[in-house]
Amino acid sequence: xxxxxxxxxxxxxxxxxxxxxxxxxxxxxxxxxxxxxxxxxxxxxxxxxxxxxxxxxxxxxxxxxxxxxxxxxxxxxxxxxxxxxxxxxxxxxxxxxxxxxxxxxxxxxxxxxxxxxxxxxxxxxxxxxxxxxxxxxxxxxxxxxxxxxxxxxxxxxxxxxxxxxxxxxxxxxxxxxxxxxxxxxxxxxxxxxxxxxxxxxxxxxxxxxxxxxxxxxxxxxxxxxxxxxxxxxxxxxxxxxxxxxxxxxxxxxxxxxxxxxxxxxxxxxxxxxxxxxxxxxxxxxxxxxxxxxxxxxxxxxxxxxxxxxxxxxxxxxxxxxxxxxxxxxxxxxxxxxxxxxxxxxxxxxxxxxxxxxxxxxxxxxxxxxxxxxxxxxxxxxxxxxxxxxxxxxxxxxxxxxxxx
Amino acid sequence: xxxxxxxxxxxxxxxxxxxxxxxxxxxxxxxxxxxxxxxxxxxxxxxxxxxxxxxxxxxxxxxxxxxxxxxxxxxxxxxxxxxxxxxxxxxxxxxxxxxxxxxxxxxxxxxxxxxxxxxxxxxxxxxxxxxxxxxxxxxxxxxxxxxxxxxxxxxxxxxxxxxxxxxxxxxxxxxxxxxxxxxxxxxxxxxxxxxxxxxxxxxxxxxxxxxxxxxxxxxxxxxxxxxxxxxxxxxxxxxxxxxxxxxxxxxxxxxxxxxxxxxxxxxxxxxxxxxxxxxxxxxxxxxxxxxxxxxxxxxxxxxxxxxxxxxxxxxxxxxxxxxxxxxxxxxxxxxxxxxxxxxxxxxxxxxxxxxxxxxxxxxxxxxxxxxxxxxxxxxxxxxxxxxxxxxxxxxxxxxxxxxxxxxxxxxxxxxxxxxxxxxxxxxxxxxxxxxxxxxxxxxxxxxxxxxxxxxxxxxxxxxxxxxxxxxx
Numbered sequence: 022x023x024x025x026x027x028x029x030x031x032x033x034x035x036x037x038x039x040x041x042x043x044x045x046x047x048x049x050x051x052x053x054x055x056x057x058x059x060x061x062x063x064x065x066x067x068x069x070x071x072x073x074x075x076x077x078x079x080x081x082x083x084x085x086x087x088x089x090x091x092x093x094x095x096x097x098x099x100x101x102x103x104x105x106x107x108x109x110x111x112x113x114x115x116x117x118x119x120x121x122x123x124x125x126x127x128x129x130x131x132x133x134x135x136x137x138x139x140x141x142x143x144x145x146x147x148x149x150x151x152x153x154x155x156x157x158x159x160x161x162x163x164x165x166x167x168x169x170x171x172x173x174x175x176x177x178x179x180x181x182x183x184x185x186x187x188x189x190x191x192x193x194x195x196x197x198x199x200x201x202x203x204x205x206x207x208x209x210x211x212x213x214x215x216x217x218x219x220x221x222x223x224x225x226x227x228x229x230x231x232x233x234x235x236x237x238x239x240x241x242x243x244x245x246x247x248x249x250x251x252x253x254x255x256x257x258x259x260x261x262x263x264x265x266x267x268x269x270x271x272x273x274x275x276x277x278x279x280x281x282x283x284x285x286x287x288x289x290x291x292x293x294x295x296x297x298x299x300x301x302x303x304x305x306x307x308x309x310x311x312x313x314x315x316x317x318x319x320x321x322x323x324x325x326x327x328x329x330x331x332x333x334x335x336x337x338x339x340x341x342x343x344x345x346x347x348x349x350x351x352x353x354x355x356x357x358x359x360x361x362x363x364x365x366x367x368x369x370x371x372x373x374x375x376x377x378x379x380x381x382x383x384x385x386x387x388x389x390x391x392x393x394x395x396x397x398x399x400x401x402x403x404x405x406x407x408x409x410x411x412x413x414x415x416x417x418x419x420x421x422x423x424x425x
Numbered sequence: 426x427x428x429x430x431x432x433x434x435x436x437x438x439x440x441x442x443x444x445x446x447x448x449x450x451x452x453x454x455x456x457x458x459x460x461x462x463x464x465x466x467x468x469x470x471x472x473x474x475x476x477x478x479x480x481x482x483x484x485x486x487x488x489x490x491x492x493x494x495x496x497x498x499x500x501x502x503x504x505x506x507x508x509x510x511x512x513x514x515x516x517x518x519x520x521x522x523x524x525x526x527x528x529x530x531x532x533x534x535x536x537x538x539x540x541x542x543x544x545x546x547x548x549x550x551x552x553x554x555x556x557x558x559x560x561x562x563x564x565x566x567x568x569x570x571x572x573x574x575x576x577x578x579x580x581x582x583x584x585x586x587x588x589x590x591x592x593x594x595x596x597x598x599x600x601x602x603x604x605x606x607x608x609x610x611x612x613x614x615x616x617x618x619x620x621x622x623x624x625x626x627x628x629x630x631x632x633x634x635x636x637x638x639x640x641x642x643x644x645x646x647x648x649x650x651x652x653x654x655x656x657x658x659x660x661x662x663x664x665x666x667x668x669x670x671x672x673x674x675x676x677x678x679x680x681x682x683x684x685x686x687x688x689x690x691x692x693x694x695x696x697x698x699x700x701x702x703x704x705x706x707x708x709x710x711x712x713x714x715x716x717x718x719x720x721x722x723x724x725x726x727x728x729x730x731x732x733x734x735x736x737x738x739x740x741x742x743x744x745x746x747x748x749x750x751x752x753x754x755x756x757x758x759x760x761x762x763x764x765x766x767x768x769x770x771x772x773x774x775x776x777x778x779x780x781x782x783x784x785x786x787x788x789x790x791x792x793x794x795x796x797x798x799x800x801x802x803x804x805x806x807x808x809x810x811x812x813x814x815x816x817x818x819x820x821x822x823x824x825x826x827x828x829x830x831x832x833x834x835x836x837x838x839x840x841x842x843x844x845x846x847x848x849x850x851x852x853x854x855x856x857x858x859x860x861x862x863x864x865x866x867x868x869x870x871x872x873x874x875x876x877x878x879x880x881x882x883x884x885x886x887x888x889x890x891x892x893x894x895x896x897x
Contacts, residue, residue, distance in 0.1 A: 150749035203784070210736060218747075229748040231681035231740045276526070287659060291683040298671040299678050303750065425528070 024186060024412055027261045028405030036404075040397030047073070047391025054384045061374040063132040065384055067123070068370040071134065072362050073388030074119055075220055077396050079213070079241040080248065081112040082171050086209040087245055089178045092195075092202035097419030098273060101265040104411045105252050106245070107182055111399025112392075113175045117168035119392075123220075124164070127157050136373055137226040148226050155223055163219055167212045174205045182411055189413040213238055221362075224369035228307045232292045239288045243281040244358040247351035250274040254344055256409065265410045265417075268342045269425040275341030275350070276425075278331060282354060286328035311368050315379035319364040326357035359389060435718040437531050437869050442713065444867045451859050451866075452616040454709055463856065470848040477842005480835045481556055489559045491835045497821045498830040500814050503557035504668075506840050508810040509693070510550035510847075511591065511665055512686075515658055516694025517543025518598055521605070522654035525647075531722055533865035534714045537609075538705065538851075539698045540602045541858070545850040546697070547595045549843040554587070556839065583667040590664035594657050601650040607633050608643065608864040659683075662690040669813065675752035676760070676817035679744070685737035689806060692730035692776070695723055696802035703796045705855060714861050717790045724789040727802065731780035734809075738777065756817060764829055765816045768808050775805025 027033055055066040087106040091099045112119075127138045137155040142148040148155065177198075184194035214234025222233050230236075253274065257266045296304045312320055334350040335341060363385055371380045411417065442450065484491050494501050517540035524532040555561040567588045569578050578585045611633035614626035633639055663683035670682040699720070706715040745753040760769045779801040782788045789795070820827050854860070 147749045151747055154747060207732065214736075214740070227749075229744050231679045231737075231744045232684065233680075234740065235681065235684055283656070287663075288684065291663065292680045295667075295670045295678070295680050295682070298667075299673045301673055301678070303748070 024408035025261065025265070025410045027256070027409045030259070030261065032255065032259045032261070033401050033404045036397050037401035040394045040399075040401060043390050043394030043397060045394070047387050047389070047394055050384075050387030051391060054387055058384075061132075061376075063126070063129065064134050064370055064374050065380075067126045067132075067134045068366055069385055069388035070122060070391075071220065071388070072359075072366050072385065073390070073392035074123065075366075076244075076359065076362055076389055077112055077392040078116050078119070078216075079237065080245050081110050081116070081396070082174075082209065082213060083238075083241040083245040084109040084249075085113065085171070085174050085178055086206065086213075086242070087249070088182060089174070089198075089202040089205045089209065092178070092198040093206055095199060095416070097416040098269070098423050098425070099420065100414040100416040101262075101410055101420035102249065102253050102270055102274075103182065103414070104407075104409060105256070106249050107179045107411075108403040108407070108409070109245075109248060109252075109396070109400055110175055110179055111403050112396055113171050115395075115399070116171060117165065119395075120164050120168070124157075124161055127160070134370055134373055135223060135226070137223060142226070145226075151226065155226060160219060163215065167216050170208050170212055174208060178202060178205055182414075183407060185411060185413050186408050187413070189415075192415045195415055210234075210238070213241065221365050224366060225307055225372070227303065230292055230296070230304070230307075232288060236285075236288050236292060239281065239285040240358050240361055243278060243285050243354055246274060246278045246281060247354040247358075250278060250347060250351045254348060258344070261409060265421065267421070269423055270420075271344070271347055272338075272341045272425040275335050275347050278350060278354060279335035279341075282328060282331035282335075286324075286332075289323075289327070310372065311364060314371075314377060315381075316364065316368050319360055319381075323357060323361055323364065326353050327361060330357075435716070436871070437534065437716065437718065438866060439713045439716055441871065444870065447866055447870070448612055448616065448863055450713070451861050451863050452613055454855070454860060455613055455857060456617060459856070463852070467849065467852050470845050470852060473841055473845025474849050475842075475845070477839050477845050480838030480842060481552070484556060484835055484839070485561065489557075491833065493831050493833045493836060495828050495830060497826045497828040498815060498818045500557075500818065501830050502811075502832045502836040502840060503553055505807065505810045505814055506843060507550050507553040507557070508665055508686075509807045510546045510553060510843060512662065512690035512693040512806060512810075513697045514543040514546035514550065514594070514598070514694065515662060515687070515690035516698045517541070517546075518594075518601070518654050518658045519691050519694065520698075521601060522651040523658060525651045526655060530869045531719055533862055533869055534711075534716075534719055535698065535702060535723070536865070537602075537605070537858075537862045538702060538854070538860050539694075540598065540605070541854045542698060542701065542847075542851065543598050543694075544595070544602060545847045545854075546694075547591065547598065548850070549847050550591065551595070552843055552846065553839070554591070583664065583671050586664045586667060590661045594661045597650065597654055597657055601647075601654050604643070604646050604650055605862060605865075606858065607631060608635065608640075609859040609862060611635065612863055613859065658691075659687050662686040674817050675750070676756040676813065679741055681737050681740050685734065688730050688733035688737065689776075689809060692727060692734055693802060693806035695727050695730065696799040696806065699723055699727070699795060699799035700803065701851060703792060703799070705860065709855065709860060711861065714866060720792070720795060721786070721789045724783045724795055727799075728780050728783040731776055731802070735777040738773070752822075756820075759820060760812060760816045763816065764819060765812060768812045768815065772805050772808040772812050775801040776809060779805070 051066055051069060054069055055062045058065040084106045088103055088110075090096075091103050127133050127135055130138065130140060133139065136142060137148050137151070138157060142152075142155075153159075178201075181194040181198045185192065214237070217234055217237030221237070222229070250271075253262070253266055253270060256262045293308065296308060310316065330353045331350050334346055334353070340346045363381065367380045367385065371377065438447075492501065492503070517536075520532050520539045521536045524536070555564055558564065558567075567578060567585065569580075569585075607630055610626050611630035614623055614630050617623055617626060663686065666682040666686035669677035670679065672678055702715060703720075706712055742757055745757040748754075760766070779798050782794065782798060815830055819829055
């Protein structure tokens with residue numbers, strides 16, 4: 022089958038243009054955060070940068086996981102939309118570059134957002150015990166390892182999917198992915214876990230939770246699904262995927278979003294409930310601050326937007342085939358994921374800069390705008406370079422004729 | 426354009442049988458004469474069950490003191506066995522409900538027997554949990570009912586949540602299983618020769634005629650029950666994990682427990698399904714339906730869930746160190762090197778190391794090997810629960826209350842007895858109920874699906890035994 026080249030379409034041009042606008046606005050906004058922030062301008066800037074960095078890194082990496090998972094499961098239904106996820110991985114090679122400001126910030130001792138890099142940490146009896154893990158050198162080494170492994174995953178999993186575009190008769194690249202997707206899924210599980218420990222959990226260096234990696238996965242996966250859904254709808258609506266996407270795909274993406282927003286709620290509830298019930302001070306520090314001083318509204322909004330709304334919106338069968346409802350649910354999920362990350366990061370920053378109240382304003386939108394813009398530009402770039410559909414995937418015919 | 430994808434999409438039913446062949450093949454198991462071998466096996470498992478019931482009788486008349494429990498260790502084999510059996514009961518509903526929602530057609534060959542195992546395993550779990558209360562004749566004290574004295578159960582106790590979680594699970598699983606059975610019971614009603622059997626299957630099939638209307642309602646009911654069962658698969662073992670986590674004992678209280686327990690439950694459940702199905706497919710000659718492809722898929726799931734369990738072990742360990750909590754740290758070192766290190770290493774070897782062989786396709790299709798590994802996993806998952814319970818309890822916070830626990834013959838006998846109950850019920854099921862969902866298997870035969878493009882076989886296409894094609 023012939024490739025689906027939509028790189029020169031108005032839709033992709035618009036995506037790229039909006040990407041540039043968002044990036045520019047985000048960059049200007051971040052500069053404003055720094056200059057209006059006074060004494061703690063740098064911490065605020067770095068916190069907002071981290072929010073954007075984590076959101077886009079997590080989602081980009083999870084897009085590779087989505088692709089690997091489809092190969093692992095030999096999924097036929099998704100073979101015509103799998104490339105949509107793969108085209109969202111453009112940020113992966115730049116993760117390490119984008120991490121440099123976070124690393125540099127760790128050495129600006131008084132202004133680092135990571136409390137364990139402060140001089141006071143050297144005498145903190147709890148942080149001292151973790152010094153073998155929480156130290157600058159090992160942190161940088163770990164980030165480098167994640168970045169390199171993710172780059173390897175990109176080259177292998179997405180790379181083989183792209184190689185399959187060359188020929189329909191020789192399915193060696195696909196076979197390679199069928200065979201090797203599983204170890205990459207394992208790599209993903211471990212890297213996303215430890216990366217979430219390093220970037221997010223260590224913002225509160227006294228605190229710990231064994232489920233944290235699963236929590237990070239759940240939020241990223243449901244957000245990745247929401248983005249895939251939005252893109253699938255947009256591309257089909259503009260006529261580009263008419264031949265490849267059917268209502269059945271909407272239905273299945275809707276089911277997945279439904280399932281994984283419930284999964285997120287399950288994991289979030291498990292974490293909250295077990296800590297709340299046992300009421301041990303070393304664990305409750307995380308939630309006591311986040312359920313007071315105005316932060317409690319974030320928690321309540323999360324229950325509503327990250328769980329109840331998607332649940333109520335997507336429960337019915339027919340709704341999963343209706344574009345408006347599906348889009349609403351996807352936007353709600355993305356918004357709630359953003360709120361979730363703010364709720365994780367910002368209260369920790371309040372503690373670092375000795376600020377008791379809520380720390381939330383226009384500033385928190387700048388980092389995510391910048392990174393979302395970069396994400397859009399790199400995605401548009403991928404559409405300009407390659408086919409929008411894995412047309413030669415040996416299972417693609419199944420995607421065209423299946424019923425969900 | 427289209428590829429020959431023989432290795433990717435293997436047929437799920439071998440030998441290209443017609444719909445009539447399928448009915449005949451599976452119903453003939455029910456119709457066949459009871460063999461001496463079957464009776465001997467049944468006698469053996471029933472004796473095991475009777476022996477367990479005797480030990481239970483001994484416990485009730487003597488008191489829990491008949492067991493090896495002692496002061497620091499108030500939970501031993503009783504709760505270990507309870508969690509073990511409840512865990513086994515998870516694969517059935519996962520296969521029936523979650524794989525149904527995921528449209529995994531290979532489930533049709535194994536869902537019936539896996540779900541039967543679920544129900545039998547939950548019965549065993551209930552036996553264990555009732556016996557551990559000490560005075561099981563007062564079991565109704567666990568239920569909240571209006572009474573003159575205004576005495577209510579403690580709703581804040583996870584043990585009370587267990588009562589609701591397990592009973593709900595049992596009820597819904599049994600209903601789901603029975604609803605799925607109705608068309609097949611009707612098939613048997615039409616098939617068997619004995620008048621009495623006809624009557625019994627007739628009553629049980631609730632007047633099923635196979636009309637389109639019946640199928641339509643059946644599909645809706647099945648879908649709704651699958652939807653209700655899916656969260657139950659996750660909730661039951663999560664609630665069981667709360668028995669441990671909401672306490673503040675080091676080694677018990679950790680946030681990953683709910684998903685970790687669910688993954689472990691599915692892991693152990695698949696192992697048990699595997700063990701029994703390998704035997705059943707040999708003896709009942711079901712190789713045509715339960716193919717190597719099915720076993721391969723199940724091995725993959727065991728590898729995946731085994732890795733999830735391994736991930737949880739790793740997280741517990743890492744965070745025990747990372748937390749900086751001396752208690753947590755110590756309890757995990759004690760697991761590795763303490764009095765129960767042998768149990769811990771048995772668990773790791775069986776659960777994390779042994780399933781690694783399933784990375785290789787050749788080994789995933791090696792029946793003797795997978796049989797051995799499935800038994801390893803059963804053993805390992807039992808030891809997982811034992812490790813969690815015993816290592817945390819045996820060294821209490823004060824060295825004065827340190828102890829060691831070994832079971833007495835009574836506990837061992839009760840455990841053997843639960844296996845007796847489980848196997849006896851399974852044997853009865855295998856003889857009197859269609860072990861494979863006849864109607865569902867028909868729906869995946871070549872030609873049964875209206876949109877199917879390949880391999881139209883005239884024989885199958887013209888056969889009109891039932892309107893099974895409705896089942897899509």
